[in-house]
Amino acid sequence: MTAKTILCRAQQAAVGLGGRFLRWPRPVCITGPGSLRRLPALLREAGVKKPLIVASRRQLADPSFAAVAEGLGEYVTFSDVPANPPVETVEAVAALYRRSGCDGFVAIGGGSPMDAAKAAAARIARPDRTVAQMGGLMKVGRTIPPFIAVPTTAGTGSETTMAAVVTGADHHKYALGDLHLIPRYAILDPALTVSLPPDITAQTGMDALTHAVEAYCNRFYNTNQTRRLAEAAAADIFRYLPIACENGADLEAREKLLTASFHAGCAFTRAGVGNVHAIAHTLGGLYGVGHGLANAVLLPVVLRDYGAAVTPRLSRLAQCAGIRGGAAGFVDAIFAMNEKLGIPRGFSCIREEDIPRMTAWADAEANPAYPVPVIYDRARFAQIIRQIRQE
Ligand SMILES: [Fe+2]
Missing domain, CATH: 3.40.50.1970 (Rossmann fold)
Known part of the structure; x- marks a missing residue:
């Protein structure tokens, strides 16, 4: 474990403890x-x-x-x-x-x-x-x-x-x-x-899934409640996002997605997001890539990269969403859903000369603020960015 990781973890543990003493308001919700x-x-x-x-x-x-x-x-x-x-x-x-x-x-x-x-x-x-x-x-x-x-x-x-x-x-x-x-x-x-076109429905739905999954995989900040909310959100997004993309007028699917997005928001405002968001923000800022689209592309790539560090959590999410094959099956299911929804595997707008700036921003955003399952250094951020960079 590097000195940077130890410092990040110590700070996250302290913030996580402090968070238990705060009052976390929720909006009054009208549905x-x-x-x-x-x-x-x-x-x-x-x-x-x-x-x-x-x-x-x-x-x-x-x-x-x-x-x-x-x-x-x-x-x-x-x-x-x-x-x-x-x-x-x-x-x-x-x-x-x-x-x-x-x-x-x-x-x-x-x-x-x-x-x-x-x-x-x-x-x-x-x-x-x-x-x-x-x-x-x-x-x-x-x-x-x-x-x-x-x-x-x-x-x-x-x-x-x-x-x-x-x-x-x-x-x-x-x-x-x-x-x-x-x-x-x-x-x-x-x-x-209901009037949202299928591509925006898909991208924004994948943003919500990313909130649920990143929050769920994070350390220190989760509570039983955030875990339950993230599990429910992930299961509903897997079930209803393809339906809403196919038939935008399906009010039941739309309502389930809106609730899932709200629940995923409740989970991540407490438990945090992670490296997927840290990189996605650089793509949005530099190239104007839509936030949900950037997250959709990055999510399965980063989860695969985390490997064993997220196996138990992803296995549990897979179970909640009725996906076979444990953690690996869950990551495969995200790749498959992206493909079904017409989301690409990468971006051609990423310029090699921008990567140092992107990794510096992502590093500054994620560390130590996000209690991610694996702390990335700039080299590892760059590795991920190169995996989604298309010629
Ligand atoms: Fe987001």
């Missing part, structure tokens, strides 16, 4: 087809008179939103959040919030609008700190305005997590992680996800 209609009542309950609604133009024009807009009274909208949202977007959201005299946030969309709005809410709570200064763990430290998250993809879990991932200078993605960033309410309305 079911049509549950978006509860939005005006929830805003009233939270005392919000003028929310800032962060959502795409398409979402704001959707009949599902038009149906609730009448009951909202006064509100302001922001709809210019790009994928992998940059800090400038966060600042623009926060500036609009202040300028308009808003008193609460509603984020409707995938991870990008939710994370941009969460980071903006952090800026409102901490006008004395820049977004970059709040990067890392527990740097917000103050209550944010009332926040309602409405996911329209079943993947990021941002509606229940303490994380907001943003892209800073030099294309570097990093996360703000603070218990104050856990939304107060989450509306899980499967009707909002």
